[in-house]
Amino acid sequence: MMQPLLFVLFLSACVPVLKAESFLDEAQAERNPGKRSEIALELADKSLDQARDYYVSGNPTKGDSELDMIDSLATECLTSVEEAHKSKYWKKAELKVAALMRRVNSLITDLNYDQRGKAQELETHLGQVHDRLLAGVMAK
Numbered sequence: 100m101m102q103p104l105l106f107v108l109f110l111s112a113c114v115p116v117l118k119a120e121s122f123l124d125e126a127q128a129e130r131n132p133g134k135r136s137e138i139a140l141e142l143a144d145k146s147l148d149q150a151r152d153y154y155v156s157g158n159p160t161k162g163d164s165e166l167d168m169i170d171s172l173a174t175e176c177l178t179s180v181e182e183a184h185k186s187k188y189w190k191k192a193e194l195k196v197a198a199l200m201r202r203v204n205s206l207i208t209d210l211n212y213d214q215r216g217k218a219q220e221l222e223t224h225l226g227q228v229h230d231r232l233l234a235g236v237m238a239k
Contacts, residue, residue, distance in 0.1 A: 133188040136179035140195045143172040147202055154210060163217040170221050173199070173228045180232065193232040200225045 125142065129135040150165035173196065180192045203225060207218045 132179040132182040133185060136176040136183065136188055136192050139172040139176040139179065140192065140199065143169045143176075143199055146172065147199065147206065151206055151209075154206075154214060159214050166217045166221045169199075170224050173225055177228050177231060180235065186236070189232060189235040193229065193236050196225060196229045196232055200229060
């Protein structure tokens with residue numbers, strides 16, 4: 100009787116991880132680096148919506164895992180844009196990361212003080228990604 104219950108608990112704990120990995124895998128599956136950067140940012144937006152839902156429903160652990168996914172997707176976007184070598188992708192990515200930063204900032208203000216740590220780390224990382232994208236736009 101105890102084994103099926105443990106199995107169900109194990110599966111429910113793994114589902115957010117599997118979804119998160121599938122988002123990153125989905126972004127990395129695209130061969131065109133310009134499109135890959137766009138896909139990564141679209142998935143980051145979806146992941147931010149999901150993180151907000153998790154925090155509102157009282158599940159900060161899952162919310163934090165979604166924020167980790169956004170961090171990885173932002174890094175994927177930056178590396179993809181660097182690989183693409185086309186100025187139009189740099190500018191699009193810079194604008195979308197700036198919008199994502201505003202949304203993360205809004206999430207931070209909505210969270211309780213003790214839940215803000217991961218979101219503030221993400222905000223810092225997105226700022227660094229944005230700065231590199233902006234430098235790339237200016238160089239092009």
